[in-house]
Amino acid sequence: MQLLKPFSFCVVALTFGVVVAGCRSSASTQSESQILIDTDAAFARAAVASGTARAFRKYAAPDAMALPQGANPVRGRDQIFQSMLPDSGQLTWTPRGADLSKSGDLGYTWGEYQYRAFETNGIGAIRYGKYLTIWKKQPDHSWRFVTDIGNSSPPPK
Amino acid sequence: MQLLKPFSFCVVALTFGVVVAGCRSSASTQSESQILIDTDAAFARAAVASGTARAFRKYAAPDAMALPQGANPVRGRDQIFQSMLPDSGQLTWTPRGADLSKSGDLGYTWGEYQYRAFETNGIGAIRYGKYLTIWKKQPDHSWRFVTDIGNSSPPPK
Numbered sequence: 001m002q003l004l005k006p007f008s009f010c011v012v013a014l015t016f017g018v019v020v021a022g023c024r025s026s027a028s029t030q031s032e033s034q035i036l037i038d039t040d041a042a043f044a045r046a047a048v049a050s051g052t053a054r055a056f057r058k059y060a061a062p063d064a065m066a067l068p069q070g071a072n073p074v075r076g077r078d079q080i081f082q083s084m085l086p087d088s089g090q091l092t093w094t095p096r097g098a099d100l101s102k103s104g105d106l107g108y109t110w111g112e113y114q115y116r117a118f119e120t121n122g123i124g125a126i127r128y129g130k131y132l133t134i135w136k137k138q139p140d141h142s143w144r145f146v147t148d149i150g151n152s153s154p155p156p157k
Numbered sequence: 158m159q160l161l162k163p164f165s166f167c168v169v170a171l172t173f174g175v176v177v178a179g180c181r182s183s184a185s186t187q188s189e190s191q192i193l194i195d196t197d198a199a200f201a202r203a204a205v206a207s208g209t210a211r212a213f214r215k216y217a218a219p220d221a222m223a224l225p226q227g228a229n230p231v232r233g234r235d236q237i238f239q240s241m242l243p244d245s246g247q248l249t250w251t252p253r254g255a256d257l258s259k260s261g262d263l264g265y266t267w268g269e270y271q272y273r274a275f276e277t278n279g280i281g282a283i284r285y286g287k288y289l290t291i292w293k294k295q296p297d298h299s300w301r302f303v304t305d306i307g308n309s310s311p312p313p314k
Contacts, residue, residue, distance in 0.1 A: 067287050069308035101258030108291055110304060130224050132289050132306045134265055149289045151226035151308040
């Protein structure tokens with residue numbers, strides 16, 4: 001294998017340095033914030049698979065806070081879990097956007113949700129809304145939400 | 158002035174390095190996130206002084222998104238401003254908490270708001286709620302919100 005000439009090496013090193021510096025100084029790239037989209041999507045799948053309350057308990061940081069519409073703030077993972085019992089409907093959601101800090105420790109997702117209440121006749125009205133979730137990397141490097149809020153939207157046209 | 162001996166210099170340098178590393182690896186301190194509390198409080202004062210719509214235009218990033226209760230997402234600073242006209246009431250709020258990324262470029266505040274509709278008889282019912290606002294440091298180092306959402310709360314007891 002032919003060794004790079006010193007000049008070529010400098011060009012390569014300089015290019016690499018510029019690329020690295022560019023990545024570090026710019027806002028988080030789409031691929032970096034994709035980790036939050038993926039985490040939020042996994043959270044949504046868990047809500048379908050094991051119920052909303054259990055999914056929130058799994059993805060909440062210990063000191064998480066929920067800000068539910070029409071109610072006061074709920075502080076703490078266990079308190080959030082208790083406040084969501086019994087699961088009275090099926091909450092599904094889809095993340096639409098995300099951003100991550102340059103340091104990669106704090107970010108957010110937002111998206112749209114649908115809520116279908118369980119009813120005895122099996123036919124529940126669907127309610128629509130949107131949400132904003134703050135994610136914080138935990139000491140074990142997992143992502144857990146620290147704050148979550150949602151509100152109602154009109155039905156899609 | 159006496160020069161530091163090489164050993165002393167190493168101890169000083171090492172100590173400084175540990176202190177710096179410690180600062181970088183810990184979560185943001187309360188004093189660091191206080192900048193977001195202060196910015197949000199100034200935002201709230203601007204809403205009282207010059208109206209909600211103008212204050213939102215002043216503190217929104219150009220590509221900001223609002224997620225208003227009962228409505229669809231509103232994207233863009235100018236669109237947010239337009240959506241809030243005419244100011245039909247007085248919105249006041251108080252930040253209650255904040256957190257900032259280690260890199261100091263992204264963070265959030267949350268708090269409680271009161272909304273009093275302007276009515277012809279001068280007596281408007283107060284509506285209560287809470288909010289979550291994402292803040293991002295702009296290229297000129299100012300803090301502007303990039304996402305804002307709120308929802309209703311019960312009246313205080």
